[in-house]
Amino acid sequence: MYKYLNQINSPHDLRRLKETEIEVLSKEIRRFLINSVSKTGGHLASNLGVVELTLAMHTIFDSLRDKFIWDVGHQSYVHKMITGRREDFTTLRQYKGLSGFPKRKESFHDHFDTGHSSTSISAALGMASVRDLKREDHSIVAVIGDGALTGGMAFEALNHAGQNKSNLLVILNDNEMSISQNVGGMSNYLSKLRTTPMYSKVKGDVENLISQIPAIGKTMVKTAEKAKDAIKYFVVPGVFFEELGFTYIGPIDGHNYNALCKALKQSKNISGPVLLHVLTKKGKGYSLAEASPHDFHGVSPFKVDSGKPLSNKDKVTYSDVAGKSLIELAEEDQRVVSITAAMPAGTGMTGFSQRYPHRFFDVGIAEQHAVTFAAGMAAEGYKPFVPIYSTFLQRGFDQVVHDVCIQNLPVTLLVDRAGLVGNDGETHHGSFDISFLSCIPNLTFMSPKDGKELRAMIKYAGKVNGPVAIRYPRGSAGEVASELGEEIITGKGEIVYEGGKDVVIFALGHMNDVGLKVCRSLQEQGIKATLVNPRFIKPLDEYLILQQAHRCKRIYTIEDHIKIGGFGTQVLTLLNDNQINKQVKIFALPDMFVEHGNVEILHDFYGLSGEKITESIIADFVSNASEKMMMSR
Ligand SMILES: Cc1ncc(C[n+]2csc(CCOP(=O)(O)OP(=O)(O)O)c2C)c(N)n1
Ligand SMILES: CC(=O)[C@@H](O)[C@H](O)COP(=O)(O)O
Ligand SMILES: [Mg+2]
Numbered sequence: 001m002y003k004y005l006n007q008i009n010s011p012h013d014l015r016r017l018k019e020t021e022i023e024v025l026s027k028e029i030r031r032f033l034i035n036s037v038s039k040t041g042g043h044l045a046s047n048l049g050v051v052e053l054t055l056a057m058h059t060i061f062d063s064l065r066d067k068f069i070w071d072v073g074h075q076s077y078v079h080k081m082i083t084g085r086r087e088d089f090t091t092l093r094q095y096k097g098l099s100g101f102p103k104r105k106e107s108f109h110d111h112f113d114t115g116h117s118s119t120s121i122s123a124a125l126g127m128a129s130v131r132d133l134k135r136e137d138h139s140i141v142a143v144i145g146d147g148a149l150t151g152g153m154a155f156e157a158l159n160h161a162g163q164n165k166s167n168l169l170v171i172l173n174d175n176e177m178s179i180s181q182n183v184g185g186m187s188n189y190l191s192k193l194r195t196t197p198m199y200s201k202v203k204g205d206v207e208n209l210i211s212q213i214p215a216i217g218k219t220m221v222k223t224a225e226k227a228k229d230a231i232k233y234f235v236v237p238g239v240f241f242e243e244l245g246f247t248y249i250g251p252i253d254g255h256n257y258n259a260l261c262k263a264l265k266q267s268k269n270i271s272g273p274v275l276l277h278v279l280t281k282k283g284k285g286y287s288l289a290e291a292s293p294h295d296f297h298g299v300s301p302f303k304v305d306s307g308k309p310l311s312n313k314d315k316v317t318y319s320d321v322a323g324k325s326l327i328e329l330a331e332e333d334q335r336v337v338s339i340t341a342a343m344p345a346g347t348g349m350t351g352f353s354q355r356y357p358h359r360f361f362d363v364g365i366a367e368q369h370a371v372t373f374a375a376g377m378a379a380e381g382y383k384p385f386v387p388i389y390s391t392f393l394q395r396g397f398d399q400v401v402h403d404v405c406i407q408n409l410p411v412t413l414l415v416d417r418a419g420l421v422g423n424d425g426e427t428h429h430g431s432f433d434i435s436f437l438s439c440i441p442n443l444t445f446m447s448p449k450d451g452k453e454l455r456a457m458i459k460y461a462g463k464v465n466g467p468v469a470i471r472y473p474r475g476s477a478g479e480v481a482s483e484l485g486e487e488i489i490t491g492k493g494e495i496v497y498e499g500g501k502d503v504v505i506f507a508l509g510h511m512n513d514v515g516l517k518v519c520r521s522l523q524e525q526g527i528k529a530t531l532v533n534p535r536f537i538k539p540l541d542e543y544l545i546l547q548q549a550h551r552c553k554r555i556y557t558i559e560d561h562i563k564i565g566g567f568g569t570q571v572l573t574l575l576n577d578n579q580i581n582k583q584v585k586i587f588a589l590p591d592m593f594v595e596h597g598n599v600e601i602l603h604d605f606y607g608l609s610g611e612k613i614t615e616s617i618i619a620d621f622v623s624n625a626s627e628k629m630m631m632s633r
Helices: 011-016 019-040 045-049 051-060 077-091 120-133 152-164 185-195 203-211 218-235 239-244 257-268 287-291 318-332 350-355 367-379 390-405 433-437 451-461 509-524 542-551 567-577 599-605 610-632
Strands: 067-070 140-145 168-174 247-253 273-279 336-340 360-362 383-389 412-416 444-446 468-471 494-497 503-507 529-533 536-538 554-562 584-589
Touching: 011 051, 011 077, 019 045, 019 051, 019 077, 019 257, 045 051, 051 077, 051 140, 051 168, 051 257, 067 120, 120 140, 120 152, 120 168, 152 168, 152 239, 152 273, 168 185, 168 257, 185 247, 185 273, 239 247, 247 257, 257 273, 318 336, 318 350, 318 383, 318 412, 318 451, 336 367, 350 360, 367 383, 367 390, 383 390, 390 412, 390 433, 412 433, 412 451, 433 468, 433 554, 444 451, 451 468, 494 509, 503 509, 503 542, 503 567, 509 529, 509 554, 509 610, 529 542, 542 567, 554 567, 554 610, 567 584, 584 610
Parallel strands: 067 140, 140 168, 168 273, 247 273, 336 360, 336 383, 383 412, 412 468, 444 468, 503 529, 503 554, 554 584
Antiparallel strands: 444 536, 494 529
16 A cells, blocks of 8 residues: 555665655555545644655664754644654643654654744754764754744744854755744745745855956945945845845745755755755645645544544634634724734634734734734733634744733733643643733632633723633533623633532633532532632732632542642632631642643543543542541540
């Protein structure tokens, strides 16, 4: 079935194949990827686009000695396939299975872990600098997409690399797409490079030509220099990168294996940093993905013929609710705008962007900028909302502190993908936001138990004249009724289930679902439990928490977040400050990076499933009862 693919046991095997055989191999790789990812889910379109590029890199370089750094890393599947991990693709992104991103612990061919965007050039430059200090001579290659190039870190690194002068190859994989359509001035500049009449002109020819312009006399020299510069700007391809100190090669057809090999070889002989501009098609070889690369960027299992997902995708997600609620708010309040850092669809904002194109801003993969941009708008009297994944907000921490909260500006962070996200794993779980946000003065911080409450919280945020954050998870928000849900009052929680005084459970946000199951199971065992939805992480509903803590024998908290600095520790501090000396058990994630896998499996493993929590609470009651018996003897 896979004539040539089956012959590739290591990258060295590539060098035995002829050009025509590489062409067939490329098709086989694409067929393998489509079939395999259609069963497991994963990042498809980006990988289909880099087949020839990856093969050429492995032909010209030796990935055990030379170091490839894949930006974001979602396009590293082909690299994984030909570095001995093809068999593992049945387990892709599953619990204990193959990671969807490069992992140093997975293979000696992976030299740097990625997942968040725009880190590759910095990491590559760091490695190149050590190589130079040690006087070693291997190659370092960063592969960065046009989307990832919109991230500030990439520019910071280009700026440094141009001056540093270390030998370093940056391959710019330009497919004119981020997850959605790419945006920004750099993206426009790359489009111009694609269409320049100098398309394949080698820059040396042009520079030669320029150097032949005669310069006579002092004024003439100056004029000639100016003219040279002007000409250079018009005719030297990639002058932006050239001026930064890079040698620019390209653009090269990224699906032409021979041309790629030639350009990679050429780059090896150039001293200093080189930028190789490669043009590829996202989704190449799968017509549905070529036509709609956005839909096949990250997929759940799907039918290959139709491209339709296998499972029912009609569930309303928290992101959907956020998008709809923001449209409603924008209707009422002209000052409401929405800002995304390259995640319009993932954050549920497609509808908003269509409805209010002039009030919607996609700033590229630039979370820091997104937050400060929002602060600027807020300072001018607008009400910016920033829907952003919890994990990517980590990038914007200082901006939240320095630009939003110190000035007490009315920016609302819609912290999507809070808690464990599942298959993307440790780089993407949203398990730190409570720790890093709740310590910031002026911020109001909430978490809804369901979609209905999210809608109410967004409405409430619209009225707050200061910074607000609302955290909610990836996935289904349950049924969202058309009415708004209970009114949100600052610092007020609610009792969700009144079962009695043996146990009180404070469950944060979506963990109320679990909390409810636990209460019912405990009830069956004769343990009377009450469930409280605190709604607010900041300010805490101190009255309700203290009241319930006084009244109940045992106190538990549940959150989809790490324990350190989380919601439970704040409850603990409150009780301590109020001299309530009862034992509190915090159900939260441990102090470690949680691996990839299905969220239910992970929650169960880390003791956050209804079953595990119920068992643990019952065990407390049993051990307490036996302690009492021992003491009475
Ligand atoms: C800091 C950060 N923000 C957002 C993302 C989400 N994200 C993953 S891939 C991607 C688009 C990348 O586009 P590009 O680099 O051009 O790669 P392509 O998929 O087009 O090959 C985005 C926005 C991320 N991984 N990291
Ligand atoms: C690679 C990356 O960062 C994104 O593609 C991410 O995987 C999207 O996650 P969601 O599927 O939760 O939108
Ligand atoms: Mg791209």
